[in-house]
Amino acid sequence: MLEEIGAPYERKVIHFGDAANDFSAINRMRKVPVIVHKGTTVTECPAICAYLADAFPEAGLAPTSGERGLYYRWLFFAAGPLEAAASNHSVGWDPAPDKQVMFGYGDFKRVMDTLEEAVSANPYIAGDRFTAADVYVGAHVWWGLQFGTFDKRPGFEDYVARIIDRDGYRRATEKDDADMAQMQKE
Numbered sequence: 012m013l014e015e016i017g018a019p020y021e022r023k024v025i026h027f028g029d030a031a032n033d034f035s036a037i038n039r040m041r042k043v044p045v046i047v048h049k050g051t052t053v054t055e056c057p058a059i060c061a062y063l064a065d066a067f068p069e070a071g072l073a074p075t076s077g078e079r080g081l082y083y084r085w086l087f088f089a090a091g092p093l094e095a096a097a098s099n100h101s102v103g104w105d106p107a108p109d110k111q112v113m114f115g116y117g118d119f120k121r122v123m124d125t126l127e128e129a130v131s132a133n134p135y136i137a138g139d140r141f142t143a144a145d146v147y148v149g150a151h152v153w154w155g156l157q158f159g160t161f162d163k164r165p166g167f168e169d170y171v172a173r174i175i176d177r178d179g180y181r182r183a184t185e186k187d188d189a190d191m192a193q194m195q196k197e
């Protein structure tokens with residue numbers, strides 16, 4: 012998202028399990044990513060994407076009024092039902108049929124079917140153009156395909172092909188790879 016925005020930023024790599032770092036002072040949850048902008052700390056990937064899209068409107072990644080419904084719908088769907096269903100399912104746990112009514116996502120297959128339909132309905136999740144919601148929804152789908160937690164469905168593969176064919180994605184991946192190489196040397 013920061014590469015899509017194009018604003019200057021400083022990256023800080025956190026070593027998990029390093030008791031000496033003071034990361035919990037920045038995020039009590041001790042989870043990444045976290046951004047700090049103008050003295051405000053923002054956590055949660057979808058909040059970071061929506062915040063940056065609003066804070067840097069010149070990047071054109073915030074929704075127009077016509078896109079806003081789909082933009083928020085799928086941003087929140089990915090943060091809630093999708094994230095919970097995918098992580099529970101990936102560790103081998105799914106709610107029993109008589110308990111699915113107690114879970115906001117119901118069951119994993121329903122979530123996958125719904126998501127595949129959503130990413131296939133339009134070129135991008137909120138309509139005809141790429142928005143900040145695609146950074147987050149796209150990351151979920153791409154991660155799920157890479158790590159095998161999502162089925163390789165045509166709708167997912169076509170959507171991901173569109174989402175990653177971007178200079179911002181390529182720049183971010185190069186920086187992540189460089190950080191990873193550096194960490195492996197340390």
Ligand SMILES: N[C@@H](CCC(=O)N[C@@H](CS)C(=O)NCC(=O)O)C(=O)O
Pocket residue numbers: 027041042043044054055056057
């Ligand atoms: N709800 C958080 C989830 C963040 C999250 O799961 N972060 C993982 C990496 S992708 C993490 O920090 N894991 C390290 C740990 O739990 O120690 C978000 O949307 O940003």
